[in-house]
Amino acid sequence: xxxxxxxxxxxxxxxxxxxxxxxxxxxxxxxxxxxxxxxxxxxxxxxxxxxxxxxxxxxxxxxxxxxxxxxxxxxxxxxxxxxxxxxxxxxxxxxxxxxxxxxxxxxxxxxxxxxxxxxxxxxxxxxxxxxxxxxxxxxxxxxxxxxxxxxxxxxxxxxxxxxxxxxxxxxxxxxxxxxxxxxxxxxxxxxxxxxxxxxxxxxxxxxxxxxxxxxxxxxxxxxxxxxxxxxxxxxxxxxxxxxxxxxxxxxxxxxxxxxxxxxxxxxxxxxxxxxxxxxxxxxxxxxxxxxxxxxxxxxxxxxxxxxxxxxxxxxxxxxxxxxxxxxxxxxxxxxxxxxxxxxxxxxxxxxxxx
Amino acid sequence: xxxxxxxxxxxxxxxxxxxxxxxxxxxxxxxxxxxxxxxxxxxxxxxxxxxxxxxxxxxxxxxxxxxxxxxxxxxxxxxxxxxxxxxxxxxxxxxxxxxxxxxxxxxxxxxxxxxxxxxxxxxxxxxxxxxxxxxxxxxxxxxxxxxxxxxxxxxxxxxxxxxxxxxxxxxxxxxxxxxxxxxxxxxxxxxxxxxxxxxxxxxxxxxxxxxxxxxxxxxxxxxxxxxxxxxxxxxxxxxxxxxxxxxxxxxxxxxxxxxxxxxxxxxxxxxxxxxxxxxxxxxxxxxxxxxxxxxxxxxxxxxxxxxxxxxxxxxxxxxxxxxxxxxxxxxxxxxxxxxxxxxxxxxxxxxxxx
Numbered sequence: 130x131x132x133x134x135x136x137x138x139x140x141x142x143x144x145x146x147x148x149x150x151x152x153x154x155x156x157x158x159x160x161x162x163x164x165x166x167x168x169x170x171x172x173x174x175x176x177x178x179x180x181x182x183x184x185x186x187x188x189x190x191x192x193x194x195x196x197x198x199x200x201x202x203x204x205x206x207x208x209x210x211x212x213x214x215x216x217x218x219x220x221x222x223x224x225x226x227x228x229x230x231x232x233x234x235x236x237x238x239x240x241x242x243x244x245x246x247x248x249x250x251x252x253x254x255x256x257x258x259x260x261x262x263x264x265x266x267x268x269x270x271x272x273x274x275x276x277x278x279x280x281x282x283x284x285x286x287x288x289x290x291x292x293x294x295x296x297x298x299x300x301x302x303x304x305x306x307x308x309x310x311x312x313x314x315x316x317x318x319x320x321x322x323x324x325x326x327x328x329x330x331x332x333x334x335x336x337x338x339x340x341x342x343x344x345x346x347x348x349x350x351x352x353x354x355x356x357x358x359x360x361x362x363x364x365x366x367x368x369x370x371x372x373x374x375x376x377x378x379x380x381x382x383x384x385x386x387x388x389x390x391x392x393x394x395x396x397x398x399x400x401x402x403x404x405x406x407x408x409x410x411x412x413x414x415x416x417x418x419x420x421x422x423x424x425x426x427x428x429x430x431x432x433x434x435x436x437x438x439x440x441x442x443x444x445x446x447x448x449x450x451x452x453x454x455x456x457x458x459x460x461x462x463x464x465x466x467x468x469x470x471x472x473x474x475x476x477x478x479x480x481x482x483x
Numbered sequence: 484x485x486x487x488x489x490x491x492x493x494x495x496x497x498x499x500x501x502x503x504x505x506x507x508x509x510x511x512x513x514x515x516x517x518x519x520x521x522x523x524x525x526x527x528x529x530x531x532x533x534x535x536x537x538x539x540x541x542x543x544x545x546x547x548x549x550x551x552x553x554x555x556x557x558x559x560x561x562x563x564x565x566x567x568x569x570x571x572x573x574x575x576x577x578x579x580x581x582x583x584x585x586x587x588x589x590x591x592x593x594x595x596x597x598x599x600x601x602x603x604x605x606x607x608x609x610x611x612x613x614x615x616x617x618x619x620x621x622x623x624x625x626x627x628x629x630x631x632x633x634x635x636x637x638x639x640x641x642x643x644x645x646x647x648x649x650x651x652x653x654x655x656x657x658x659x660x661x662x663x664x665x666x667x668x669x670x671x672x673x674x675x676x677x678x679x680x681x682x683x684x685x686x687x688x689x690x691x692x693x694x695x696x697x698x699x700x701x702x703x704x705x706x707x708x709x710x711x712x713x714x715x716x717x718x719x720x721x722x723x724x725x726x727x728x729x730x731x732x733x734x735x736x737x738x739x740x741x742x743x744x745x746x747x748x749x750x751x752x753x754x755x756x757x758x759x760x761x762x763x764x765x766x767x768x769x770x771x772x773x774x775x776x777x778x779x780x781x782x783x784x785x786x787x788x789x790x791x792x793x794x795x796x797x798x799x800x801x802x803x804x805x806x807x808x809x810x811x812x813x814x815x816x817x818x819x820x821x822x823x824x825x826x827x828x829x830x831x832x833x834x835x836x837x
Contacts, residue, residue, distance in 0.1 A: 151639045154639065154640065267637055271636070271637055275633070275816070276633065276634075278816060278818045279629070279630065279633055279816040279817075279818075280630075281817075281818050281819040282625070282792075282793055282796050282797075282816055282817030282818055282819070283621055283625055283784055283785075283788075283789035283790075283792050283793045283796075283817075284789075284792050284796075284819040285505045285508065285788065285791065285792040285795070285819070286508065286819055286821065287819045287821070343818040344818050344819050344820070344821050344822075345820060345821045345822025345823075345826060345827065346821050346822075412778075418819065419788055419792070420784065420785035420788045420789060420792075422780065422784060423780045423781065424766075424778050424779065424780040425778065425779065425780065426776065426777045426778040426779065427777065430637055430774065430776060431637075431774035434637075434639065434773055434774045435637035435638075435774060436637075437639065438636075438637050438638050438639040438773070438774075439636055439637045441639070442636050442637075442638075443636075458815065458816065458818070459815055459829075460815055461812065461813055461814055461815055461816075462629070462632060462633040462636055462812065462815075462816055463633075463635075463636030463637075464632045464633075464635050464636055464697040464698050464812070465635040465636070465638040465639070465640055465641045465698050465772065466698070466699060467640065467641070467698050467699040467700050468698075468699025468700075469699075472699060473699065475813075
């Protein structure tokens with residue numbers, strides 16, 4: 130391709146702002162449009178909306194169809210929500226205009242999980258309009274799915290998979306902290322789990338189904354438990370104070386079973402200031418198989434920075450993919466881009482008949 | 484696809500034997516032919532040639548064209564050599580017959596490195612005959628290239644990469660041990676490095692160029708050093724005895740430079756019985772960038788088992804790829820296959836005009 134890759138950004142919150150900063154460092158693309166559902170941002174300059182010193186000359190639009198019509202993007206990066214139901218209308222608007230979509234919604238990592246019908250409709254809309262749609266992110270989208278799948282690539286067979294991701298929520302804002310029960314009492318945490326306001330991590334079923342599809346595994350059920358992480362010390366961030374005895378985060382665990390045996394086990398304790406209670410953050414993957422594989426790293430792969438990066442790094446993969454709905458396991462892996470984005474775009478692959 | 488995937492195996496040595504064992508565990512494929520350049524194996528049953536108890540009903544052929552003509556394979560797995568020049572004639576015979584090739588030759592991991600002309604000819608031959616050719620293996624092909632590239636996918640930018648793979652050669656035979664100088668004196672090791680008989684690891688330039696291509700990095704030079712690992716203790720395997728003061732293996736290091744600074748640094752000490760001298764085997768990857776990434780695992784990802792597995796796991800990826808020469812970074816990642824191989828084959832993607 131000779132023209133610059135035209136990028137539309139959806140969402141100018143913490144994640145959207147981080148993505149804009151990564152995009153501005155890249156050659157071969159331009160941010161041609163921005164959209165946010167917050168009415169009071171409508172008409173502001175994108176640079177101002179994301180907290181840059183200088184304006185970017187791109188106006189934040191409140192109406193997505195108007196934004197698309199005005200800027201004719203090649204690809205949109207969606208950082209507006211987590212749930213499939215929330216993000217689907219915007220994705221459908223984009224696909225119907227032939228705009229490819231990279232979504233950071235957790236449930237888009239493997240959308241068949243939440244609604245096979247929605248996923249199928251998305252796929253058909255993408256194919257009909259020669260566009261591509263993909264869900265990605267650090268987790269789901271990378272650490273607990275793509276990276277694990279990649280590692281099983283050197284296994285003749287796999288008996289079971291266990292992974293643990295211990296991360297630090299200190300940089301996150303009120304919405305994320307509430308969803309993890311941070312700062313609440315153990316009793317309020319328990320009520321929150323019951324009434325669905327304490328969700329813990331979003332994406333375990335998506336990651337598990339991405340893995341089972343990639344490996345051809347059948348699973349019978351997924352069980353999830355959410356336990357409070359009770360702090361023994363005072364923990365304080367810009368957005369919350371946790372006193373000793375209060376909840377510093379959510380120890381969220383998911384187990385996928387086949388014939389009563391655990392096939393995939395994920396542990397993902399998320400909390401503020403883990404180091405104050407002597408907890409080391411990190412990622413650990415254990416594959417029991419032929420051969421066994423064990424990999425771990427400390428600290429954890431940074432969620433915020435990593436998600437902004439992978440969203441941008443997937444641009445050439447999406448622009449090179451066959452039309453339709455894809456997962457991270459279907460496409461060549463992303464890589465950091467230290468050259469013009471267009472140099473990483475391969476000639477578009479078109480599906481053959483039959 | 485409805486018919487079984489027809490697999491031809493090239494090479495019935497240690498690696499070929501391991502691959503046959505993995506293939507026999509899989510559904511949806513059949514071993515339809517075998518080839519070995521060792522005349523005395525010609526006409527023997529493949530099962531006997533690879534040390535199985537029972538015959539497989541497949542005869543080992545000495546002439547590749549005869550083997551191909553007799554068995555009409557979909558894909559061939561090549562475990563016959565390391566050098567591009569050695570394996571190219573067989574690859575060209577296969578491609579010209581429309582047979583896709585998965586090669587374990589180290590120099591096939593990124594064949595442009597050794598000869599851009601050979602790689603280009605291979606690519607054209609593959610395209611002309613609607614076939615695919617790929618080099619793979621645990622290293623090169625996975626640990627020091629694909630896995631690193633994958634990890635950079637969550638980086639907005641990368642400053643430098645350092646990786647260290649410490650492995651155990653105890654299971655290997657005389658040819659491998661000689662190439663690493665195992666059992667020699669330090670003086671003989673030095674002479675071997677000079678005259679090219681002590682090669683150390685094959686694949687550093689290939690892995691480095693796979694990474695630099697994936698990231699769009701330019702490098703100026705690659706420098707390699709091979710130092711003897713002098714044992715302080717007696718080490719003994721089925722194939723060699725190393726006395727104290729003798730060489731237990733080769734500490735092979737490669738550094739890729741840009742503007743005089745190291746961009747990629749690989750350390751790969753290979754030796755027999757490392758544990759006898761207090762050396763722990765393992766893989767370690769350090770990426771300096773945004774964000775930093777650190778991952779390590781002990782023991783190392785098993786080279787022999789892993790290579791046999793990845794060769795087989797790439798079958799559906801190769802059968803799903805656009806015709807031509809590919810690297811591991813161009814295709815979707817492999818995964819362990821716990822279902823019929825044909826279920827992992829996607830409709831063939833054909834290159835669009837322009």
